[in-house]
Amino acid sequence: EPEVTQTPSHQVTQMGQEVILRCVPISNHLYFYWYRQILGQKVEFLVSFYNNEISEKSEIFDDQFSVERPDGSNFTLKIRSTKLEDSAMYFCAGRDNNYGYTFGSGTRLTVV
Amino acid sequence: AQSVTQPDIHITVSEGASLELRCNYSYGATPYLFWYVQSPGQGLQLLLKYFSGDTLVQGIKGFEAEFKRSQSSFNLRKPSVHWSDAAEYFCAVGPYFGNEKLTFGTGTRLTIIP
Numbered sequence: 001e002p003e004v005t006q007t008p009s010h011q012v013t014q015m016g017q018e019v020i021l022r023c024v025p026i027s028n029h030l031y032f033y034w035y036r037q038i039l040g041q042k043v044e045f046l047v048s049f050y051n052n053e054i055s056e057k058s059e060i061f062d063d064q065f066s067v068e069r070p071d072g073s074n075f076t077l078k079i080r081s082t083k084l085e086d087s088a089m090y091f092c093a094g095r096d097n098n099y100g101y102t103f104g105s106g107t108r109l110t111v112v
Numbered sequence: 113a114q115s116v117t118q119p120d121i122h123i124t125v126s127e128g129a130s131l132e133l134r135c136n137y138s139y140g141a142t143p144y145l146f147w148y149v150q151s152p153g154q155g156l157q158l159l160l161k162y163f164s165g166d167t168l169v170q171g172i173k174g175f176e177a178e179f180k181r182s183q184s185s186f187n188l189r190k191p192s193v194h195w196s197d198a199a200e201y202f203c204a205v206g207p208y209f210g211n212e213k214l215t216f217g218t219g220t221r222l223t224i225i226p
Contacts, residue, residue, distance in 0.1 A: 031212050043156070043202060043216040056211045091155060093214075099144055099163065099207070101214055105155035 002026040006092050006104035013111055016081050021090050021107045023075045029094030029102070034067065034077045036060070036088040037106075043091065049075065082111045114139045114205050118217035125193050126225050133188040133220050135203030145186040146204040146214065147177055156202065162186065173197070198224045 005024040013019050025032050034046040047057040049067055066078045079086055092104040115138045125131050137143055144163050148156040160171025167179040177188045186203060200221050206214040 033213065035216075042218045043204075045213045045215065048212050050212070056213060093156075095212065099161070101146070101158070103148075103156040 002102070004092055004094055004102050004104035006090075006107050008107060009105070010108045011110070013082055013109070015084060015111055019079050019082055019109065021077045021079075021092075021109070023077075023092030023104055024073060025075055025092065025094035026096070026102060027073075029096050031055075031095040032069070032075050033093040033095070033101075035091040035093060035103075037091065038085075038088045046077070046090075079109075082109075084111050087111045114143075114208050114215050116203050116205050116215055116217035118201075118203055118220050120220045121218070122221045122223065124223040124225060127195055128192050131188075131190045131193045131197070131222070133201050133203075133222070135186045135188065135217060136184050137186060137203075137205045138184065139205055140208065143186075143205050144207065145177075145179060146206075147171065147175070147186075147188050148202045148204060148216075149173075150200045150202065150219075152199070159188070159201075193222075193224055195224045195226070198222055 007022045032049040035043050037043045045058050047061045048055045064080045069075050087110050089106045089108050091106045093101050095101050117136045119134050146161045147159040150156050159175045160169050162169045162179045169177050175190050179186050200219045202219045203217040204214040
């Protein structure tokens with residue numbers, strides 16, 4: 001069964017540093033998403049991406065965040081200057097034409 | 113705006129017993145409803161989804177869910193739980209007109225006792 005692949009599985013970074021989280025979606029998916037889950041809390045929507053542009057973003061997704069699909073396969077989330085409160089599990093997801101949402105196994109980001 | 117409520121934060125069930133996890137939604141139209149399971153440190157795995165048609169939906173791992181429009185509910189059930197079912201369960205709703213996102217509930221943590 002096709003999978004959404006996320007790398008790295010765990011990243012530790014110092015506060016103020018930039019991080020890039022990477023995702024390889026399933027090839028026939030058209031919509032792509034980033035979600036995050038702070039430890040012990042709910043899964044929160046960050047941003048959706050369709051046709052090479054952001055289609056929706058949440059209040060969490062401020063100017064420190066950006067997304068790209070640089071080469072038609074990878075889908076990245078960049079955090080420019082990380083804060084302690086950015087520590088969370090970040091999930092990439094894709095959606096097919098039948099509203100099948102597939103999530104990756106996540107990247108655990110720890111900001112110290 | 114769409115929203116999901118999972119009233120039970122934590123449920124403990126004996127192995128072999130039946131299970132029902134509650135989910136209530138708020139949505140402006142016919143909802144698309146999902147149940148996901150998350151094992152510790154793992155990603156989100158789709159158990160089942162409802163779009164239309166038969167209100168009783170069968171999923172993987174022996175789970176089923178029933179959509180009840182009158183109660184705005186989409187409860188997840190399993191007749192006999194196994195120790196491997198211990199995990200966090202999330203109900204989600206979406207998409208809605210003009211947006212494509214899923215909105216998740218706060219989750220229910222399931223503990224299985226021998």
